[in-house]
Amino acid sequence: MAEEGDRKEPAGVQKCPTGISGLDEITGGGLPRGRPTLVCGGAGSGKTLMATEFIVRGITEFGEPGAMMTFEETGDELADNVASLGMDLQGLIEQNKLAIDYVHIDRQEIEETGEYDLEGLFVRLAAIIDAVGAKRVVLDTVEALFAALPNEGLIRAELRRLFRWLKSKKVTAVITGEKGENTLTRHGLEEYVSDCVIFLDHRIDRQVATRRLRIVKYRGSLHGTNEYPTLIGADGLSILPISSLGLTYPVTTERVSTGVETLDAMLSGGGYYRGSSVLVSGSAGTGKSSLSAAFADGICRRGEKCLYCSFEESPQQIIRNMASIGIHLAQWQEKGLLKFYNMRPTEQGLEAHLVQLHKMVEDVNPAAAVIDPLTSLTSIGERDQIKAMLTRLIDYLKNHKITTIYTNLNPSGGSVEKTEAMISSLMDTWVVLRNIETNGDRQRLLHVLKSRGMAHSSRVRQFLLTDHGIEMPEQTA
Amino acid sequence: MANNNSTQENGVKRPEKEWELRLYVAGQSAKAMAAFTNLKKICEEHLEGGQYHIEIIDLLKQPQLARGDQIVAVPTLVRKLPAPVRKIIGDLSNTERVLVGLDLRQRSYAP
Known part of the structure; x- marks a missing residue:
């Protein structure tokens, strides 16, 4: 797949940026300007949030006023719901940049007799559009009409007219729709909104909720076709476009020290390649x-930033334990060079972890990262899915030239080199650690199993954890 | 079109004294004209003895008023008084249903 940046758009389709993290990348710039987009998904999939964010960011980031017609939540309810994500609807209304109209029809109090149309809806929509000069419009969820009014045929005809009318108003519209059983939307809205259809999915895999987004169609525009992991974070939706990276990352001959002099020497004298992926595997306690x-210590010592992702130990515990072998990490954390990301792997889905890592990388912009252990991420999901996600993660970090160490816990007893075939092939350098028992003594050993693009040592070296750091003495015969 | 010669049947309710009706239309469409004609006729025939006031609101001229009464379909007839508020959508051509909608007659065709 081509890089996001150099996609060529056919003439005619102008893009309306959403400002939603990741969405503009996979749509090649945003939603089709001046046309309606259908956002569909099941209950709780984030449709309303996406629609609201589209409007709010349109106002705050792109200076385009917005109008929202809601059918399920009143303006106040909506404002309350998104307030926690830092969106101040009331403030925008007061600045006259946002207009919200809550449409409520109580079927109980309505009697139908003779011919009618939905001109009232058009009048109201026109009123809020004109009130703020809206360029962006949301209808959430227009399907509520089907429950409110008895004449389905008429609603369909009127919706068709409504979408044509929206086009003629040259507003960029987002229409949300509830997922149907075998259709994208319960009432087949996709028939009427044919320019762009986005599907949001929220499913539970092994008790872990995962969100995904897919562009079902986008007329006249190239777009990513995968399912993209999606997260509702502290400031709205994030969509992870990483699967579109592919094998295009930059390559360098620059080296990064391993933090252990002897190991640097074993890797033809320089350490890891910058931006490479390093697998450190071994059984427990190696x-x-x-x-x-x-x-990490070596990285920070050179004044570069390191992101330390720990899935089993808390930062304090890591700092304490490492201090006992003479590696003092607390100083780097205080200086802001070392950032910890720690969370139990089962606390959320694999995608959610990856989205958060993604965000941290964007925020911290580290030179190096440690994922310790990678194995714990692989405990939460299906094998194929894990492989796909890990590939994305590795590609993503490589693409940002972040030298990354992934540790991998081998079950004791198993053959070291056979384990985790699925990830080892993605790694540039593989360092194997193991324990052996000789003469009633346990010894730690290290060897470099592979290191692409360099003449590495093939020796097995002793690996000592002393109170002043890691030592690898020359072995005596 | 239904006729309105059945006022003597069972289920007839005595009209209330005060009636406040609002008819929402959008421009002078055929549906709007029909609704107005039908409404006038129904009022004359079924609200005799009661005081009724009909207000016509053209949403093309006063769009801001659609919000207050939650108007989506037009024409919509809103019975503001007597309470509770009732809405009848359409051109009011089915007198029987209009009477049911106005609570002047009990529903006889529905469970």
């Missing part, structure tokens, strides 16, 4: 975290 910490 020193994987220590090697990772030494690497």
Whole structure:
């Protein structure tokens, strides 16, 4: 797949940026300007949030006033719901940049007799559009009409007219629709809104909720066709466009120290390549975290930033444990060079973790990262899915030239080199740690199993954790 | 079109004294004209003895008024008084249903 940036758009389709993190990348710039877009999905999939964010960001980031017609929530309810995401609807209304009209029809109090049309809806919509000079319009959820009025045929005819009318008003509209059983929307709105259809999915996999977004169609525009992991974060929706990266990352011959002098020497004298992916595998207690910490320590010592993602230990615990072997991480955390991301892997879905990592990388902009252990991420999801997600993660970090250590816990007893075939092939360098028992003594050993693009040592070296750091003495015969 | 010669049937309710009706239309469409004609006729025939006041609101001229009464369909007849508020949508051509909608007659065709 081509890079996002160099996609060529056919003439005619202008884009209306949403400002929603990631969405503009996978749509090649935003929603079709001046046309309606259908956003559909099940209950709780984030339709209303996406629609609201489209309007709010349109106002705050692109200076385009917005109008919202809601059928299920009153303006106040909507404002309350999105207030926690930092969206101040009331403030925007007071600045005369946003107009909301809540349409409520109580079927109980309505009697139908003779011919009618829905001109009232048009009049109201025109009124809020004109009130603020809206360029963006949301209808959430217009399907409520089907429950409110008995004449389905008439509603369909009127909706068709409504979408034509919206086009003639040259507003960029988002229409939300509830997912149907075998159709995208319960009442087949996709028949009328044919320019762009976005599907939001919210499903539960092994008790973990995951959100995904897919562009079902986008007439006249290239777009990413995958399912993109989606997260509702502290400031709205985030969509992870990482699967569109592919094998186009920058390559460099610059080296980054491993934090251990002898290991640098084993890697033809320089350490890891900058931006490469390093797998450190070993069974429990072989020193994987220590090697990772030494690497992080070395990065910070050079004044670069490191992101430390720990899924099993708290930052305090890591700092304490590493201090005991002479690696003092607390100083780097205080200086803001070392950032921890720690969370139990099962607390949320794999995608959610990846979206958050993605966000942290954007925020911190680190030179290096540690994922410790990668194995714990693979415990939450299906094998294929994990592989796809990890590939995305690895590609993403590579693309940002972030040298990353992934630790991998091998079950003890199993053959070291056979394990985790699915990720090892994605790695540039693979360092293997193991324990052996000789003469009633446990010894830690290290060797470099592979390191692409460099003449690495093939020796097995002793690997000592001392109170002043990692030591790898020359082995005596 | 239904006729209105059945006022003597069972289920007839005595009209209330005060009636306040609002007819929402959008421009002088055929539907709007029909609704107005039908409404006048129904009022004359079924609200005799009561005081009724009909207000016509053209949403093309006063769009801001659609919001207050939650108007979506036009024509819509809103019975403001007597309470509770009732809405009848359409050109009011089915007198029987209009009478039911205005609470002047009990529903006889529905469960």
